[in-house]
Amino acid sequence: MKKLVxxxxxxxxxxxxxxxxxxxxxxxxxxxxxxxxxxxxxxxYKMPQSAIKPPPSTKNSVVLNKGTIYKFSACNADGxxxxxxxxxxxGDTKLITNLKPDGTLTDAAGFSCMKTGVYSxxxxxxxxxxxxxxxxxxxITVK
Amino acid sequence: MxxxxxxxxxxxxxxxxxxxxxxxxxxxxxxxxxIIGEALNQEDTTNVSDKPSETIQILQNxxxxxxxxxxxxxxxxxxxxxxxxxxxENIDRYNTDFKRALNLGILAADLGYLNMYKKTGPVMTIMxxxxxxxxxxxxxxxxxxxxxxxxxTNNENLDSLMYISISSFNNMDxxxxxxxxxxxxxxxxxxxxxEGMFFATxxxxxxxxxxEVVERIGEQKIIVENLVDILAKYKSDSRFADLHSxxxxxxxxxEGVTKTVVPGEPKEVEIDGIVVYVQSETSYVDVPExxxxxxINVIEEVRYEVIKI
Numbered sequence: 042m043k044k045l046v047x048x049x050x051x052x053x054x055x056x057x058x059x060x061x062x063x064x065x066x067x068x069x070x071x072x073x074x075x076x077x078x079x080x081x082x083x084x085x086y087k088m089p090q091s092a093i094k095p096p097p098s099t100k101n102s103v104v105l106n107k108g109t110i111y112k113f114s115a116c117n118a119d120g121x122x123x124x125x126x127x128x129x130x131x132g133d134t135k136l137i138t139n140l141k142p143d144g145t146l147t148d149a150a151g152f153s154c155m156k157t158g159v160y161s162x163x164x165x166x167x168x169x170x171x172x173x174x175x176x177x178x179x180x181i182t183v184k
Numbered sequence: 185m186x187x188x189x190x191x192x193x194x195x196x197x198x199x200x201x202x203x204x205x206x207x208x209x210x211x212x213x214x215x216x217x218x219i220i221g222e223a224l225n226q227e228d229t230t231n232v233s234d235k236p237s238e239t240i241q242i243l244q245n246x247x248x249x250x251x252x253x254x255x256x257x258x259x260x261x262x263x264x265x266x267x268x269x270x271x272x273e274n275i276d277r278y279n280t281d282f283k284r285a286l287n288l289g290i291l292a293a294d295l296g297y298l299n300m301y302k303k304t305g306p307v308m309t310i311m312x313x314x315x316x317x318x319x320x321x322x323x324x325x326x327x328x329x330x331x332x333x334x335x336x337t338n339n340e341n342l343d344s345l346m347y348i349s350i351s352s353f354n355n356m357d358x359x360x361x362x363x364x365x366x367x368x369x370x371x372x373x374x375x376x377x378x379e380g381m382f383f384a385t386x387x388x389x390x391x392x393x394x395x396e397v398v399e400r401i402g403e404q405k406i407i408v409e410n411l412v413d414i415l416a417k418y419k420s421d422s423r424f425a426d427l428h429s430x431x432x433x434x435x436x437x438x439e440g441v442t443k444t445v446v447p448g449e450p451k452e453v454e455i456d457g458i459v460v461y462v463q464s465e466t467s468y469v470d471v472p473e474x475x476x477x478x479x480i481n482v483i484e485e486v487r488y489e490v491i492k493i
Contacts, residue, residue, distance in 0.1 A: 068351065072347055072351070076456055078456070079251070079343070079346060080254070080346070080347045080350055081251065081252070082350075099188065104407065106248070106256075106400065106401075106403065107399070108254055108256065108396060108400075110455065111258075112458065112462060115453060122241060131463075131465075136461055136463065137390040149458045150272075150458060150460075150461070151460030151461065152350065152460065153453075155462070155464060156445060156463060156465050156467035157400075157403040157467055157468040157469070158406065159406065178327060180255065181455055182255070182259070183455065
């Protein structure tokens with residue numbers, strides 16, 4: 042019995058370690074594609090399909106600093122239909138989004154911050170489709 | 185015992201194998217559930233969730249502020265100064281998780297500062313300190329010490345070194361929050377912020393005309409306010425009560441800081457192939473000379489008290 046418990050614990054340990062490595066890989070691959078920018082933070086999203094309109098969303102508060110140009114880059118997971126839409130708000134005012142007026146999505150959008158403060162980062166999957174994605178927040182150094 | 189090890193490896197291998205199989209056979213959803221699931225804050229997936237609280241989210245976000253602070257210093261032409269970096273000579277005295285967490289935050293900020301200035305020499309010293317403290321706090325698994333050592337000693341791919349350092353810190357902090365060790369997270373972040381402020385205030389001490397740095401210092405009023413709030417939650421512990429009073433002293437020093445917001449016209453520009461929205465409103469923070477002096481002094485005092493704890 043004691044052996045069985047040890048086996049289970051060790052098995053879970055090895056399994057979890059592998060899962061953790063996968064999590065790192067996903068963010069790593071997305072962070073690799075941020076171009077001439079420096080990584081600051083990542084946000085991970087996973088949502089089931091939803092018929093509710095507007096689709097369910099996730100809100101995160103972020104502190105942005107005046108004088109910094111931020112870049113937000115989305116990476117969608119393979120195997121899912123859902124594509125991530127992100128929006129940056131200052132209070133009720135939408136500042137940026139990767140959803141263009143024609144309904145297409147861009148992989149990244151930039152924000153040149155002129156007012157230090159707490160902003161809201163809102164994210165959902167287009168048309169409420171099931172999706173999983175990573176959003177990388179980085180800053181651009183202008184030379 | 186040998187048989188146990190063999191079986192445990194087999195079980196581990198099966199867990200590994202199942203995941204690989206999924207990955208190879210059509211990028212399955214289960215695989216991604218595993219990929220995302222461990223690190224995802226499931227509370228966030230509810231409809232417009234405000235959990236974790238805004239204060240916590242702000243604190244999670246300020247972990248990057250020393251990096252941005254160091255980037256600002258570098259961008260404004262401030263030279264690297266090794267005297268800003270903490271030492272690890274007191275590390276054996278950090279014999280409680282409280283002391284370890286606070287000083288881990290300080291060393292993490294130092295690592296960011298060194299990386300920003302591409303000073304890889306002292307990185308290994310700081311990493312020794314980080315390794316010891318993370319091991320004692322049982323969060324060492326988030327730092328890939330071998331890769332960091334290789335990148336630092338070979339002076340190669342310094343962008344990767346920066347990325348690994350910041351993402352390791354973020355993953356560690358996420359893990360602490362998700363496993364209910366919020367007080368440890370609050371201490372690490374307090375230490376990180378304090379050290380970032382130490383860099384900036386030391387620069388301002390000798391270059392008070394560096395307007396961008398002085399303004400960035402003044403802008404930290406909102407952050408210290410949140411830090412005071414979060415530390416107040418744990419005031420029933422006398423050590424937290426003491427730290428709370430230290431940060432309340434810092435907040436008080438910001439009393440003279442004022443902020444004005446001037447409206448303007450938004451515009452869009454293209455940088456590095458992406459559309460960048462330039463915010464219309466611009467904030468201006470005024471930090472009177474006496475206020476700046478108070479902030480510089482209190483940051484120096486509190487930082488010294490934390491290191492010599």
